[in-house]
Amino acid sequence: MKEGYQELLSSRSGFLPKTQAQALAALSEGLVDEAIFVWKAVNIHPVFEEPWDFNDIEVLLSKEDLDLGTTVLLMTIFERLIHDPDKEAALFAAESINAVERRFAKKTARLRAKVAASGAAEASREAITDLAAHLRDFGRVFFARPELKRFYLREALDVIGSLEDGAAQAETAAAGEKSIGAIAPLQIEVLLELGEHEEAAELIAAALALDPENPDLLFLAARARFLRRDWRGVATFLEAASAAGEDADRGCGEFATLRDFWTGGACRE
Amino acid sequence: MPAVNERLRICLILEGSYPYVTGGVSAWVQDIIGGLPHIDFALFTISPQAGQSLRYKLPANVVEHRDIVLGDREGGRKGGKEAEASVVPVLEAHARMFAKSEPDIEAMIAGIPEGYDLTDEPARDRRYWRLIQTMNEVRNPAYPFADYFWAWESAHGMLFDALRGSPPEADIYHAISTGFAGLVALAARVRRHKPFLLTEHGLYHKEREIEIRKSSFIKGYQRDMWIKVYNRISRICYSEADGITALFEENRKKQIELGAAPERCAVIANGIDIDRFSSVRRKQRPGFHVGLVGRVVPIKDIKTFIAVAKMVLEAAPEARFYAIGPVDEDPEYHEECQALVESLRIRDRFEFTGRQDVLEYYAFLDLMLLTSIREAQPLVIMEGWAAGVPSISTKVGNAPEMLDYDERFLAPSKDAALIAERVLWVRAHPEEMAEINRRNRSKAMAGYDKRNMLSAFDRLYTGLARRDSVGVP
Numbered sequence: 001m002k003e004g005y006q007e008l009l010s011s012r013s014g015f016l017p018k019t020q021a022q023a024l025a026a027l028s029e030g031l032v033d034e035a036i037f038v039w040k041a042v043n044i045h046p047v048f049e050e051p052w053d054f055n056d057i058e059v060l061l062s063k064e065d066l067d068l069g070t071t072v073l074l075m076t077i078f079e080r081l082i083h084d085p086d087k088e089a090a091l092f093a094a095e096s097i098n099a100v101e102r103r104f105a106k107k108t109a110r111l112r113a114k115v116a117a118s119g120a121a122e123a124s125r126e127a128i129t130d131l132a133a134h135l136r137d138f139g140r141v142f143f144a145r146p147e148l149k150r151f152y153l154r155e156a157l158d159v160i161g162s163l164e165d166g167a168a169q170a171e172t173a174a175a176g177e178k179s180i181g182a183i184a185p186l187q188i189e190v191l192l193e194l195g196e197h198e199e200a201a202e203l204i205a206a207a208l209a210l211d212p213e214n215p216d217l218l219f220l221a222a223r224a225r226f227l228r229r230d231w232r233g234v235a236t237f238l239e240a241a242s243a244a245g246e247d248a249d250r251g252c253g254e255f256a257t258l259r260d261f262w263t264g265g266a267c268r269e
Numbered sequence: 270m271p272a273v274n275e276r277l278r279i280c281l282i283l284e285g286s287y288p289y290v291t292g293g294v295s296a297w298v299q300d301i302i303g304g305l306p307h308i309d310f311a312l313f314t315i316s317p318q319a320g321q322s323l324r325y326k327l328p329a330n331v332v333e334h335r336d337i338v339l340g341d342r343e344g345g346r347k348g349g350k351e352a353e354a355s356v357v358p359v360l361e362a363h364a365r366m367f368a369k370s371e372p373d374i375e376a377m378i379a380g381i382p383e384g385y386d387l388t389d390e391p392a393r394d395r396r397y398w399r400l401i402q403t404m405n406e407v408r409n410p411a412y413p414f415a416d417y418f419w420a421w422e423s424a425h426g427m428l429f430d431a432l433r434g435s436p437p438e439a440d441i442y443h444a445i446s447t448g449f450a451g452l453v454a455l456a457a458r459v460r461r462h463k464p465f466l467l468t469e470h471g472l473y474h475k476e477r478e479i480e481i482r483k484s485s486f487i488k489g490y491q492r493d494m495w496i497k498v499y500n501r502i503s504r505i506c507y508s509e510a511d512g513i514t515a516l517f518e519e520n521r522k523k524q525i526e527l528g529a530a531p532e533r534c535a536v537i538a539n540g541i542d543i544d545r546f547s548s549v550r551r552k553q554r555p556g557f558h559v560g561l562v563g564r565v566v567p568i569k570d571i572k573t574f575i576a577v578a579k580m581v582l583e584a585a586p587e588a589r590f591y592a593i594g595p596v597d598e599d600p601e602y603h604e605e606c607q608a609l610v611e612s613l614r615i616r617d618r619f620e621f622t623g624r625q626d627v628l629e630y631y632a633f634l635d636l637m638l639l640t641s642i643r644e645a646q647p648l649v650i651m652e653g654w655a656a657g658v659p660s661i662s663t664k665v666g667n668a669p670e671m672l673d674y675d676e677r678f679l680a681p682s683k684d685a686a687l688i689a690e691r692v693l694w695v696r697a698h699p700e701e702m703a704e705i706n707r708r709n710r711s712k713a714m715a716g717y718d719k720r721n722m723l724s725a726f727d728r729l730y731t732g733l734a735r736r737d738s739v740g741v742p
Contacts, residue, residue, distance in 0.1 A: 015410045026411045058482055062492070082681045087664065091479070094642035094682035098567050099483040105605060145685065147576040151612045 019059060020044070048073055052081065054092065061096055064103070068137050071100060079144045104138045115159075125163065129182050132159040136190050149193075156190045188220050192227060200224055215245035219258075277734055278309040278332070280439035280457070284450040289314070289321040291595070292564075293648060294445060294470050297539065303328045304723040308730065311437035315339060315449050333437045339427045339449065345386025348393060355381045356396055363400055367407065374505050378432065378459040387429040388422070409490045420491040424498050432456050440734045441466055444506070446473040448499065451506035458509070464733040467510040468537075470645040471666070472523060474503040479643075504528045512733055516646040517667040537726065539646045540719030546655035547710065549631045556587040557696050560634045560658075562627055562649040563641070565596045565603045570663075572609060573640040573685050579613045580689035585696060590619045593630055631656035636695050641665055642682045651717040654709035659702060661691045 015031050017023040023040035026032040047056045060066065061074060074096070081093030111131040118127040135156035142148040160183060184207045191200035204221050211217060218241035225233030242256045281287075281302075287295035302310050311333040319338050327334070358380035362372035381387060391397040405417040431449040436442065436457055443466040444454035451467060458465035477499045481487050487495055507513065507529035514537045515521040521534050559581070563569040571592055578590040596603040603621070610619045622630075627649075637653045639662035646667040650660045662668040663682045672678045677694060680687040695702055 015408070017411065022411055029411060031410045062482075082683050088475075090664065090681060091643060094570075095479050095483060097683060098570070098642060101572075102567065105601070109601065145576065145683075147579050147613060147685065148572065148609070151609050154612050155608070 018055065048077060052077060052089075057096075061099065068140065071137075071141055072143065075100060075141055075144070100141065104134075104141065107134060108138065125183070128159055128163055129186065132156045132183070132186055132190070135159060136186065136193065139190075139193060153190050153194050157187070157194075160187050160190070185216050185220055188217075188224075192220070192224060195227075197224065197228055213244045215241045218244055222258075276307065276309045277441075277730060278311060278439045279730060280311045280313055280436050280442050280454075282313045282315070282436060282442060282444040282450040282453050284315040284446055284448055285317065286445065287314075288312070288323045288325040288327060289316065291324050293539075293645060295325065296648070297470065298445065299325050299328070300540075300719060301723070301726060302331060304719065305727055305730075306330050308727075311335075311439055313337075313434070313436035313453060315431065315434075315453070335435075335437055337430065337434055339430050341430070342386060342388060342426075345388075345433050346382075346384055347386050347389055351382050351385050352390060352394065355385065355387060356390070356394055359387075360396060360400060363404075367403075374455070374509060375459050378456050381432055381456075383435050383456070383460055384433055386433050388426050391418075391422075408494075412490060417490075420494055424491075424494050428452065428498070428502070439463065441730060443468065443730075444510075445470075447503040447506040448473045448477065449502075451510075452502060455506060455509050458511070464511040464736070465509065466512045466514075466729065466733060467506055468514045469520065469524070470516055471643070472503075472520060474499045476643075512729060514729070517670060519667065519670070520645075535725075535729070537722055537729075538717055539648055539651070540717050540722035541648055541651045541655060541713070543655055543714050543718045543720075546628070546631065546652045547714070549628055549656040551657050552632050553635070554633045556589055557585055557636075558589050558591070558634050559636045559638055559692060560591040560593050560630050561638045561640065562630070562652075563592075563594045563639070564598050565592060565594060565606060565621065566599045567602055568641060568643055569594075570640045570642050570683065571602070571606045573683050573688070574638055575606060575609050575613065575615075575619065576685035577638065577640070577688045577692065578619050579615055580685060581692050582615055582618055584693055586618075588618065588696075590615075591622055591630060591634070592620070593622045593625055593627060595624045596621055627652065628656070631658055634658045636661065636692060638688065638692070639663060639665075639668065640682075640688065644668060646671070651713045654706075654713040654717075657706050657710060659695065659706055659709060661688060661695065663688075 015026060017026045017032065017036070017040055020041050023032065023037045027034065027037040045053055045056070047053065047060060057074065057077060060070060066074075078093040078097050078100075082090050082097070084090045084093070108131070111127070111134055115124065115127040115131055118124040133156075135152050139149045139152035139156065142152065163183065184203065188200050188203050188207070191197075191203065201224055204217065204224055207217050208214070208221065218237050222234050222237035222241060225231075225237060238258055242258075245256075281298060283294075283298065286292065287298040306328075309330055309332045310328075312327075312331060312335070314334070314336045316336055316338050319336070319341070358373070358377045362374065362377040365372040391401055401418060401421055402414065404421065405412070405414050409417055427449065431452040434453045434456065436453055438461075439457075441464050442454040442457040442461075444450040445468050447467065447469065451473075454465045454467070457463060478496050481492055481495045481499075484492075504527050507524050507527050510529070510533065513521075513524055513529050513534045515524055515534065516536070516539055518536055521536050524534055525531050559578070561569070561571070561574050563571075565571050574590070574592065578588070581588050581590075592606075607621065610616055610621075631653060634653075635658070637649060637658050637660040639647055639649065639660060641647070641663055642665065644662075644666040647662070650662065650668065650671055653660050659678070660672070661678045661680070662672060663684075664679050665682060669679055677691060680691055
């Protein structure tokens with residue numbers, strides 16, 4: 001393999017890949033030398049570290065199906081960039097925030113249309129759950145803008161409320177299926193995001209009464225305790241969630257890892 | 270130069286704006302045409318689709334209007350001897366670009382006859398085909414040729430549409446942006462030996478770059494290709510135009526950085542009808558009234574305005590807010606904004622007025638807000654000043670300079686909390702604001718009088734038309 005910086009600047013084809021994936025494709029096609037691939041593959045600057053790499057940010061932003069975590073990460077970057085004294089950087093951030101918002105708004109419109117078109121009760125419940133979950137995510141994305149965050153979370157609650165009574169639906173489902181379904185945990189999550197702790201606690205208690213060993217509910221109960229700074233309660237419910245989810249977890253799954261994070265247990269190693 | 274007693278004729282070349290779309294650029298064009306009645310204007314508009322309805326009544330001195338649709342390949346001449354004449358200068362220009370030297374754009378355009386359509390040429394002439402293959406191999410070898418070809422065709426087809434455009438005869442070709450409008454003006458300059466005047470409100474290539482980067486259907490190297498094409502066109506326009514105007518100094522500097530000769534560049538600020546706006550009789554109302562004059566569209570960031578309203582109302586419940594402007598351009602966004610107002614429970618304090626006579630509002634507003642994420646030189650700030658209403662703005666375009674970089678009236682885009690803080694400061698300092706309002710009014714009269722703007726363009730047109738050969742007057 002040739003080495004030296006000069007080699008990196010002049011590939012045999014004149015083509016210089018911009019991304020790691022492009023470098024791999026170019027190497028396999030024989031368009032670039034190994035040195036260029038290695039250089040591109042190991043020179044990774046994390047997207048969330050300054051100085052910001054606008055190209056990397058754009059590559060991420062251009063992906064329509066971004067997961068929530070990545071979207072929140074990008075929004076964190078944009079929230080800092082809008083205060084940049086460089087007007088172009090600030091404009092880039094503001095336009096990007098608008099682009100994310102428009103993308104979410106378009107999906108909201110699509111999901112609303114799906115709800116309107118869904119006929120049977122089961123299909124309708126599924127469509128409403130999808131829409132409410134999306135609105136919850138919409139609110140989370142605007143973590144830095146309290147008014148907008150509350151707005152989208154309230155919309156999520158309204159959508160859940162359109163199931164006549166979200167909690168009642170959950171109870172009905174529990175009675176028939178021995179499960180509280182998806183809507184009650186979602187409603188609890190939204191209430192917790194909104195800071196409606198009392199209401200969330202009541203709903204958790206009601207849901208746990210129906211399905212006491214549901215690990216998702218127990219985890220939400222732990223989260224609710226955490227938000228109220230009840231550390232002992234956190235440990236208790238995490239322990240219960242871990243035990244309830246043990247079969248699926250094989251002892252070192254999500255809940256067990258979380259429990260061990262708090263207690264310094266085996267799964268952390 | 271027109272013959273004695275003949276009226277000067279200017280061909281305004283416009284892309285995606287006047288007379289089909291309302292907004293800052295279109296209002297400016299209407300002012301220029303209406304304000305210079307001794308000059309004839311011909312319009313050459315470049316549209317995304319045919320049959321759009323006019324949003325402005327054309328003044329009597331608009332003597333001709335031609336419209337072309339980008340992507341409409343009907344009617345262009347193809348093949349024949351003209352094809353042979355065009356190929357050599359096009360290939361030479363590209364060879365120079367590959368060698369990283371400046372292509373001879375004038376020679377290239379001169380080789381492409383007016384009305385001639387180059388789009389199908391790669392399929393007819395082996396030399397064009399080879400050129401595209403070479404570009405694929407050099408610039409994007411990791412992608413299949415078929416993919417590259419169609420990307421190249423879509424990016425360059427619209428350039429060819431602009432280059433074959435046949436604008437009305439005129440003494441000066443005045444493009445109101447770089448891009449396709451600039452190319453049409455440049456082609457007219459080369460083929461008809463008439464001056465090419467370029468006016469930019471924003472920076473065209475920057476605006477297109479932002480659109481491309483946010484677009485979901487242009488990705489990867491295609492995105493880079495489109496951005497390069499637009500940047501290259503702007504550079505060509507800057508280097509070839511006989512006169513270039515910007516609205517403010519910051520943009521003039523950017524034009525020079527991209528190749529415009531400083532001696533050909535001038536700043537001609539936007540202007541307003543000072544008499545009209547300063548005639549407003551202020552009738553202050555009880556409470557504290559805050560307005561935003563603008564279309565209800567995402568670029569104006571009305572949601573941030575609503576968030577500001579909510580925050581201000583917590584400290585000043587007597588305040589009222591008005592979004593003064595058309596709501597029909599983006600109905601979905603308007604609905605979202607209405608739902609946000611409803612959800613924040615400020616419906617009784619926040620009003621979407623729709624399109625209104627702004628003078629009625631300038632009579633009682635205590636403050637204007639501009640929450641836009643992008644602006645050039647916002648007229649509403651000057652209008653408010655002339656009427657006696659101060660402004661707080663986001664740090665966009667020329668707004669910071671207009672507001673003397675005074676942080677009491679500026680905030681970053683989307684920073685609702687800081688904007689709300691500024692609003693409350695203005696509310697708490699009425700005496701200081703009275704003095705600032707007096708200063709603002711004088712500043713509007715001295716620096717942003719439409720009559721000054723019109724006479725500057727009148728002089729520029731006359732000077733350009735008088736020259737024997739093209740160059741700055």
